[in-house]
Amino acid sequence: MLGTPAFHGRSAAIDTPYTAPHDRDHAVTSRCLWPAPCRTARLNMLTIEARAVGRRKGLIPQWQIPLPPAATQRGEPFTLRALITNVVLGEVAAFEDRQEQNRLVRILTEREIEEGAARGKVDSGGRTLAQPVEPGQAVGTALQAFEDGLYLVLLDGREQRDLDEQVFPGPDSTVTFLRLVALAGA
Numbered sequence: 001m002l003g004t005p006a007f008h009g010r011s012a013a014i015d016t017p018y019t020a021p022h023d024r025d026h027a028v029t030s031r032c033l034w035p036a037p038c039r040t041a042r043l044n045m046l047t048i049e050a051r052a053v054g055r056r057k058g059l060i061p062q063w064q065i066p067l068p069p070a071a072t073q074r075g076e077p078f079t080l081r082a083l084i085t086n087v088v089l090g091e092v093a094a095f096e097d098r099q100e101q102n103r104l105v106r107i108l109t110e111r112e113i114e115e116g117a118a119r120g121k122v123d124s125g126g127r128t129l130a131q132p133v134e135p136g137q138a139v140g141t142a143l144q145a146f147e148d149g150l151y152l153v154l155l156d157g158r159e160q161r162d163l164d165e166q167v168f169p170g171p172d173s174t175v176t177f178l179r180l181v182a183l184a185g186a
Contacts, residue, residue: 044171048087052179059179065090071169080153081143081163083175088142092135099129152178 044067071078116122154176
């Protein structure tokens with residue numbers, strides 16, 4: 001899919017701990033998008049954050065995805081394009097999982113009801129949201145937005161400028177997507 005040999009579809013997925021970026025209260029299970037090395041080795045995690053210029057707080061809470069095995073193996077180049085692709089594919093899979101979980105009606109505990117009331121919405125699921133996402137199109141949109149200068153990517157605080165340049169994320173690296181804001185009159 002878009003030149004990413006690391007992506008083998010959902011059939012190769014295994015359950016891994018994952019904190020969803022848009023679900024502050026519930027940890028959900030995401031899918032590991034990589035084959036066998038992901039199953040046998042201890043997973044190194046990439047921390048992902050989204051920020052906007054001029055804001056102190058992040059746009060959404062930080063979340064983590066497994067570090068793709070290609071990023072840690074010698075000899076196989078891992079580019080910024082592949083990094084962005086893997087983050088987007090991981091988020092598409094997590095979004096689809098959240099949609100599937102929302103189809104089921106859940107019995108809420110008293111605590112969940114109180115927390116939902118405090119947030120202004122008590123949600124027990126039970127609805128079908130037909131919001132299909134085409135993974136290839138989502139990746140294409142993210143890559144085009146990067147090329148158009150709508151956001152920057154920082155890997156461990158260092159700006160990454162070229163999609164085809166090799167990057168070296170470590171086991172505890174942080175990837176920051178920094179949304180740029182257009183200036184009026186510029």
